[in-house]
Amino acid sequence: MFHIKGADFGKAGCVSLEIKDILHDLGVDLSIVRRAAIAAYEAEMNVVMYADKGEMILRLNPDIIRITIEDMGPGIKDIELAMQEGYSTATDQMREMGFGAGMGLPNIKKNADLFKLKSRVGQGTSYDIVFHLNPKEQT
Amino acid sequence: MNQYYHSIRIDTDKCDGRMKCLRSCPTQAIRIRKGKAVILEEKCIACGECITACPNDAIVALTDPFGELSKFKHTVAIPSPALYAQFGRSILPDRILEGLKKLGFDDAFDLALTCGDTSLAIEHFLEEYKGPKPLISNACPSVVRLIQVKYPQLVDHILPITLPKKLAARDIKKNKSEELGLKIEDIGTFYITPCPVKMIAIKHPSVEGGCYLDGAISISDIYGPLFSALESVDQGSYRKGLESICILGIGWAVAGGMHRSLKLENVLDVYGIPEIIKTFDDIERGKLRNIDLVVAYSCPQGCVGGSLTVENRYISYNKILRLLETLERENIEACRDKREIRERYQQKHFHMPHKYEPRPSMALDEDLGRAIKKRKKKEEIYDSLPKIDCGICGAPTCLAFAEDVVKGEAETSDCIFNVPSKFRELTGELSRELSRLLDDFGTIGEEWEGMQKKQKTGKKP
Numbered sequence: 001m002f003h004i005k006g007a008d009f010g011k012a013g014c015v016s017l018e019i020k021d022i023l024h025d026l027g028v029d030l031s032i033v034r035r036a037a038i039a040a041y042e043a044e045m046n047v048v049m050y051a052d053k054g055e056m057i058l059r060l061n062p063d064i065i066r067i068t069i070e071d072m073g074p075g076i077k078d079i080e081l082a083m084q085e086g087y088s089t090a091t092d093q094m095r096e097m098g099f100g101a102g103m104g105l106p107n108i109k110k111n112a113d114l115f116k117l118k119s120r121v122g123q124g125t126s127y128d129i130v131f132h133l134n135p136k137e138q139t
Numbered sequence: 140m141n142q143y144y145h146s147i148r149i150d151t152d153k154c155d156g157r158m159k160c161l162r163s164c165p166t167q168a169i170r171i172r173k174g175k176a177v178i179l180e181e182k183c184i185a186c187g188e189c190i191t192a193c194p195n196d197a198i199v200a201l202t203d204p205f206g207e208l209s210k211f212k213h214t215v216a217i218p219s220p221a222l223y224a225q226f227g228r229s230i231l232p233d234r235i236l237e238g239l240k241k242l243g244f245d246d247a248f249d250l251a252l253t254c255g256d257t258s259l260a261i262e263h264f265l266e267e268y269k270g271p272k273p274l275i276s277n278a279c280p281s282v283v284r285l286i287q288v289k290y291p292q293l294v295d296h297i298l299p300i301t302l303p304k305k306l307a308a309r310d311i312k313k314n315k316s317e318e319l320g321l322k323i324e325d326i327g328t329f330y331i332t333p334c335p336v337k338m339i340a341i342k343h344p345s346v347e348g349g350c351y352l353d354g355a356i357s358i359s360d361i362y363g364p365l366f367s368a369l370e371s372v373d374q375g376s377y378r379k380g381l382e383s384i385c386i387l388g389i390g391w392a393v394a395g396g397m398h399r400s401l402k403l404e405n406v407l408d409v410y411g412i413p414e415i416i417k418t419f420d421d422i423e424r425g426k427l428r429n430i431d432l433v434v435a436y437s438c439p440q441g442c443v444g445g446s447l448t449v450e451n452r453y454i455s456y457n458k459i460l461r462l463l464e465t466l467e468r469e470n471i472e473a474c475r476d477k478r479e480i481r482e483r484y485q486q487k488h489f490h491m492p493h494k495y496e497p498r499p500s501m502a503l504d505e506d507l508g509r510a511i512k513k514r515k516k517k518e519e520i521y522d523s524l525p526k527i528d529c530g531i532c533g534a535p536t537c538l539a540f541a542e543d544v545v546k547g548e549a550e551t552s553d554c555i556f557n558v559p560s561k562f563r564e565l566t567g568e569l570s571r572e573l574s575r576l577l578d579d580f581g582t583i584g585e586e587w588e589g590m591q592k593k594q595k596t597g598k599k600p
Contacts, residue, residue, distance in 0.1 A: 013424055020423070025517070025542075026510040027502020034292035034423070041424040062507050107425070133507070 015056050016040035019067070022058065028065070032131050035111040040067055042104045043127050047071045049090065051124065065131040075121040083109065083117070146185050146201045146338035151175050153197035161535050163192035165412035165437075166289065170543070171533035181500055184284035185336035186412060186437045187446030200335030200447060203354035205361075208243055211327030211353070213319060215311050216244040217304055218331035220251045220392040221442040222358055224455030226369065228462075231380030232389075234372050241368040242361070244329070248311055253303040254388030254397075255474040260300055260489035262401050263481065265431055273407070273422065273430035274298050278397065280336040281437035282415060283495060290419050291497030298432070299491045303391070304330050304337075306489070308351035330355045333392075333445030334438065357447040385474040386466045393459045394441035397434055400463070405431040411439050503545060517545045525556045 020037040028036075040056070047054035051073025059066040076082045085106045109115045114130035156174040168182035169189060176189075176198070190198045208214045216239040223232045232249060239247040261276075268274065275296045277283050286293050308328040315326045330337065332355040341352045390396020395408045407430050409418045415435045421427055438444035443455035466472070483489070503517070504510035521541040532553040534540035543549035552561050 013420070016424065017420060022514060024499065025503050025514050026507060027505070028507075030292050030497060030499060037292075037423055038425045060507070060511055 013041055013044065016044045019056070019058055023065070026060070028133065032065070032133065036065060036067065036129075036131050039108045039111040039115075039129050042108050043067070043069045043129065046104055046125075047073065050074060054124075063133055065133060067127075067129040067131075069127040069129075070124060071126075072124045075123055075125055076117070076119040077121055079117055079119060146335045147178060147183065147187070147190065148199050148201055149176050149178065150197045150199060153195045154193075155195060155197075157194060158530050159192040159194055160189035160198060161530050161533075163188045164535065165416070166285065167535045167539050169535065170548075171530070181498070182288060184281045184288060184412075184437070185339055186281040187335045188412070190335065190446045200357060201338055202332065202335070202357040202360060202447070203329070205243070205356065207354050208327065208329070212321055212325040213245050213315060214243070214327040214329065215315065216240075216242075216247040216329050216331060217250050217307055217311070217352070218247065219304070219333050219337075219358070219442060220254060220389055220459075221333040221445060221448060221455070222331050222361075223251075223389070224392055224443045224458045225358060225362060225448060225450045226366075228458055229377065230369065231377065231384070233375065233380045233383050234369065235365070237372045238365050238369040239331075239361075241371060242364055246315075248307060249383070249385070250303055250307055251385045251388030251391070252475065253307040253310075254391040255385035256388075256480050256483075257300060257303045257306065257489065258387040258391075258397060258401055259474075259477060259480045260484050261298065261398075261432075262403065263484045264298070264300055264489075265403070268431075271295055272428050274432045275422075276397070276432060276434040277302065277495075278391065278434065279436045279438075279442075280339060281334075281412075282435045284336070284339075284498075285412065285415065285437070286419070287495065287498040288500060289416075290423060291499040293419065293422060294495045294497045296422065297495045299494065300489050301491050303388070304352065305350055312351050327353045329353060331358060331361060332356070333358050333442045333448045335447065336437075358445070359447045359449055362449045381465065381469065382471055383473055384462065384466060384471065386463065386472050387474050389459060389466075390463055392442045393456050394434070394436050396441065396459060396463065398432070400467075403431065405429070407433045408435075409433060410436040410441060410444075412437050503542075513545045517541045520544050520551065523551075523557075524554060529555070531555045 016037055019040045020033060023033045023036060044056065047056075047069065051071035054069055054071030054073070056067065056069045059068070081087055083105050088104075105117070108127070108129060112129045113132045114128075116128040117125065118128075119125040154175045156171050156176065158171060160176050161169045161171055165186065165188060166182050166184055168179045168184070170177050170179065187200065190200060216236075218235070218239065220232075223235055226235065232251065236247040236249060265274070273296065275282070275286065275293065275298065277298045277300070283297060286297060308330075311328055312323050312326050315321065316323050319326075328351060330341065330352050332338065335357075338355050341350055341355050387400045390399050394410045398406045407418070407427070409415050415437065418427070418433065418435070422433070427433070436442065436444075438446070438452075440452045440456040443450075443459065444452035448455065502510055503513040518541075521538055524537040524541065526537045528536040532540050532549065532555065534543050534549065537554075540549060540554065544551055551557050
């Protein structure tokens with residue numbers, strides 16, 4: 001389990017980097033590592049940008065990789081809208097740093113095999129991201 | 140052939156295990172085993188940092204000796220443009236090429252020309268490229284190896300344009316064999332190299348596709364003889380010398396030089412492996428997508444900073460930079476015709492015949508279940524270590540040590556901080572044994588004293 005701190009842009013991306021290292025150590029197929037790294041990074045950045053804190057859990061079994069993230073953030077009002085490419089509620093400051101292009105959530109969906117997003121306004125958001133390991137995952 | 144694979148060797152007679160290389164290696168590819176440095180081949184990217192760091196000159200690059208020239212009927216020197224930067228500002232490439240001929244080469248070819256061609260080819264390639272961005276320049280083989288080993292997911296980002304030295308060697312062999320009526324194998328092409336990594340492509344062509352180069356001689360080996368030879372080369376007209384320089388190619392030796400004359404705007408220059416690693420981490424997370432090309436050199440300041448160069452890298456960097464400025468000011472562009480290059484580009488003259496393959500380091504275990512267990516074990520071991528990366532165990536960091544232990548290449552007791560607990564365990568047994576002995580000794584002592592008294596009284600009649 002990893003903890004993510006909100007608004008800590010200096011450390012942003014460290015957790016997804018560590019997840020990538022773990023998957024490398026385990027010999028997971030490279031294309032899956034890549035997709036998982038991007039999805040984990042996007043989710044991590046969402047936590048950093050919008051929430052006070054969050055937790056990322058990596059679970060593995062021989063068939064799937066499951067990354068779940070729970071944050072204690074403001075929540076998302078309209079998930080369907082948030083999933084649209086280009087839609088963003090990022091502040092100008094975030095945009096100046098190159099974030100908030102409205103591609104985060106769509107990007108997770110694009111890279112994951114399964115992506116579930118739950119959110120309650122005022123309580124937080126939870127992400128459930130799943131990757132299927134094909135039978136040839138060990139190279 | 141296999142032993143050439145790494146182009147870096149450790150002379151175990153000279154190595155006294157002082158760990159300078161261990162600490163300097165950017166990919167943690169060195170271990171100290173039984174007091175001597177050992178290179179882990181699968182992690183080494185042949186950047187040459189360890190060669191510079193070794194105080195005993197125990198780490199050597201496998202380059203070719205001069206004697207190899209006699210094997211061929213016609214020999215051509217192909218110096219890296221970094222060679223031009225090794226001599227004073229007034230000594231221009233034309234004179235250096237003449238100097239090389241005095242050393243015994245039948246001909247010397249100005250590689251900057253081919254670099255210029257390749258620059259234009261890269262420009263064409265970027266214009267029509269639609270794949271994942273940013274592209275990463277393949278000019279530095281250490282960077283390519285770093286990607287293959289540590290960032291295998293990024294191999295698709297490597298620029299698939301053949302390197303100038305290979306193109307040049309291919310053309311030279313073809314043209315010279317036609318011109319002189321010799322067989323291809325009778326013509327020897329020798330690259331004059333600023334760093335050890337460039338040997339790999341030559342000595343182990345299967346790694347990077349076929350190669351028409353026959354050998355590589357290090358700049359540091361040729362510097363002395365060439366320096367003397369230059370004295371006997373007529374100092375021709377400076378202006379004429381300038382007019383022979385291809386502005387698009389001469390900059391390849393320094394960071395930022397490759398694309399300077401192309402006026403490409405969306406290009407990043409990165410140098411030094413630690414900085415490159417940070418940048419590649421970003422690319423891996425899907426950042427920098429708006430950048431067209433990342434030109435990364437493992438050595439500071441570019442090839443002029445290679446471990447087999449002689450001159451101070453900042454001085455050489457400056458020489459090339461001033462030269463570029465002069466050429467720009469004087470409007471000199473002694474490069475090949477741009478239309479001709481475009482035509483050759485369209486005929487796929489510059490495209491690489493093969494793709495770069497990923498070479499990821501081994502997983503902890505082939506079986507995923509066991510690999511997960513080992514990974515957890517690795518974290519446990521790491522948590523128990525002092526995390527000061529002292530290196531005494533022979534691994535560069537505590538984390539690397541934990542991994543070595545899990546892989547069965549080291550033992551936890553190799554860590555000096557684990558020695559006291561091991562020591563206590565052993566001394567516990569020892570002290571128990573000792574106290575038993577002391578008890579026995581006590582009774583023996585009493586007997587001894589008794590005997591002494593008896594003797595004394597006996598001696599005093």
